[in-house]
Amino acid sequence: MAPSDRTGFAPNSAAARDIEYYLHPFTNLKLHEKNGPLIVNEGKGIYVYDDQGNEIIEGMAGLWCTSLGFGEERLAKVAYEQMLRLPYMQGFTHRSNEVAIDLAEKLIQIAPGAMGKVFFTNSGSEANDTQVKIVWYYNNARGKPEKKKIIGRHKAYHGITLAASSLTGVDYAQKGFDVPLDRFLHVTTPHYWREGQEGESEDEFSTRLAQELDDLIEAEGPDTVAAFIAEPVMGAGGLIPPPAGYFPKIQKVLKKHDVLMIADEVITGFMRTGNMFGCETYDIQPDLISIAKALSSAYLPIGAVMMTNEVYNVLREGGDKFGMWNTGYTYSGHPVSAAVALETLRIYEERDILGHVRSVMDGFQEQMAAHADHPLVGEKRGVGLFAAWELTPDKENKGTFDPARRVAFQMAAFAQANGLIMRALPSDTIALCPPLIISEAEIEETVRRAAKSLDDIYKWVQDEGLV
Ligand SMILES: Cc1ncc(COP(=O)(O)O)c(C=O)c1O
Structure with a gap:
């Protein structure tokens, strides 16, 4: 089962009340009623913690924005x-x-x-x-x-x-x-x-x-x-x-x-x-x-x-x-x-954040590029501290998936289940844009979780007959 096939929320739970009252920006409204929200109430460094107690790497720094991470006193x-x-x-x-x-x-x-x-x-x-x-x-x-x-x-x-x-x-x-x-x-x-x-x-x-x-x-x-x-x-x-x-x-x-x-x-x-x-x-x-x-x-x-x-x-x-x-x-x-x-x-x-970014960004790009030969990755793109993979069912001809199958969204759901927030972008591109304070070890862990999600989505598209 894909991680997005979730239904059933306890009455009066935060998720149930979210569905009842909160019209979210940029959200598939029907899917939201079925899947409910990811509710995050705390964060520290590059991590956020959901209301189920899971630790998740905020691999997108929110909406490309929390550059100093969470909990900066x-x-x-x-x-x-x-x-x-x-x-x-x-x-x-x-x-x-x-x-x-x-x-x-x-x-x-x-x-x-x-x-x-x-x-x-x-x-x-x-x-x-x-x-x-x-x-x-x-x-x-x-x-x-x-x-x-x-x-x-x-x-x-x-x-x-x-x-x-x-x-x-x-x-x-x-x-x-x-x-x-x-x-x-x-x-x-x-x-x-x-x-x-x-x-x-x-x-x-x-x-x-x-x-x-x-x-x-x-x-x-x-x-x-x-x-x-x-x-x-x-x-x-x-x-x-x-x-x-x-x-x-x-x-x-x-x-x-x-x-x-x-x-x-x-x-x-x-x-x-x-x-x-x-x-x-x-x-x-x-x-x-x-x-x-x-x-x-x-x-x-x-x-x-x-x-x-x-x-x-x-x-x-x-x-x-x-x-x-x-x-x-x-x-x-x-x-x-x-x-x-x-x-x-x-x-x-x-804190010389610019010096820090420059010291870790090449390693980040290289680690993302190391997966460019994955059967689903058409192109790895990026510069500095953001990077993405564009997914394709047909590397040679740069084919595209049926947009209705929302493959990158599905991959983002797998990533979330693997403890990583990634973002689905058009043409089934999946992106990372971590807080600028991310350490080398945290970059390794981020890309490891992203790569695991890549394997998960590959299995899913195979099971669904999309490749
Ligand atoms: C390049 C660019 N310009 C403008 C905006 C809009 O900013 P806001 O969401 O703060 O209105 C965004 C948001 O992601 C953006 O990426």
């Missing part, structure tokens, strides 16, 4: 102290608080490229939604009201507010919600293994994608295209690092057409790729950056948009046309979230 303490001192202060109409100021200053100091200003949000989706508003306002302020289209990539994930889910290019986050809205376009996923043509080198593939972008901008009219948005490494769409030369070629096209480059660093930011930001790893010079998640190690919700002073100056001048800069959130620059984020950044530096 310094973050709890700083939140407590900040709550007592000043639990809230707004940022509207010239009001401020010193913690948010300190955080903005620190972010500008460590940001890649030439960022000049920070605008605070509560999440990655809000950051990307704000990017759309900034880009539209920017071109209205410049007297280019037609220059509004934003280009993303198929399989990109940028969040789920209306505008962010229009930037998003994974169909699972769009079906049924009447998005993308108008003025949002998508180009080919930069996935060489699946999208590269016969005999085409990786570099040639990148050249072709840059040409595709150029052709699209020309066809739409450069005066109608405002921005291009990209995750340095595509995450939720399948954990896809860019092919060689991709971003420099893409940015040449953007420059030619006066199109802004938005880097969505919501999961790649803060050392995940082995540098402080993914922009450094892939030679990206953004005009705007979105961050969230590991900014506070997910201990409190906070996100931000960072922008160059060139962009800021246009917003500033826009005030003469439109009045004040009239956008913002009640919790923009929330002092408690800001204090936790600042402390997170201090811990990163004091």
Whole structure:
């Protein structure tokens, strides 16, 4: 029996009450009523503990976010102290608080490229939604009201507010919600293994994608295209690092057409790729950056948009046309979230988390790559401290499973039964993105449990006649 074939919950148990009252985000609702939730109430280091007392490695750092792992007392303490001192202060109409100021200053100091200003949000989706508003306002302020289209990539994930889910290019986050809205376009996923043509080198593939972008901008009219948005490494769409030369070629096209480059660093930011930001790893010079998640190690919700002073100056001048800069959130620059984020950044530096990531990431990638010849693994992908296997029933022809059989989801269920949280991504990709504090020994144990789950799913697909 597969571990997901579970039914029957004690009346009034937490699981029964969950099913009764809690509508979960991104969840198969009927399956949830049958299988119930995994209820986790405690965590320490890279481990979480479910309500049955099982110890589980959080192999995804939550949703790519708990970079410092669980139970970090310094973050709890700083939140407590900040709550007592000043639990809230707004940022509207010239009001401020010193913690948010300190955080903005620190972010500008460590940001890649030439960022000049920070605008605070509560999440990655809000950051990307704000990017759309900034880009539209920017071109209205410049007297280019037609220059509004934003280009993303198929399989990109940028969040789920209306505008962010229009930037998003994974169909699972769009079906049924009447998005993308108008003025949002998508180009080919930069996935060489699946999208590269016969005999085409990786570099040639990148050249072709840059040409595709150029052709699209020309066809739409450069005066109608405002921005291009990209995750340095595509995450939720399948954990896809860019092919060689991709971003420099893409940015040449953007420059030619006066199109802004938005880097969505919501999961790649803060050392995940082995540098402080993914922009450094892939030679990206953004005009705007979105961050969230590991900014506070997910201990409190906070996100931000960072922008160059060139962009800021246009917003500033826009005030003469439109009045004040009239956008913002009640919790923009929330002092408690800001204090936790600042402390997170201090811990990163004091413990040299970047040095640690660099010291363990090659071993992690090698251990994941050691299973690339498993009969089910079509491609092993990854960089820094995240990696994935794309599963295939037919390695030679890069075949795909019937999506209805949800093979990667089934593998995630086996992994959970083996004491490891993994994440199923599109095209039956299965990912790991452990907390950055993971030790070498813990990496070995994580990959061992992942490999055991690979064997379990292989047996399952054989039993089901899927291979
Ligand atoms: C690259 C990227 N951008 C944006 C988001 C949305 O962030 P949030 O869920 O905080 O709204 C995510 C979430 O996973 C993400 O991976």
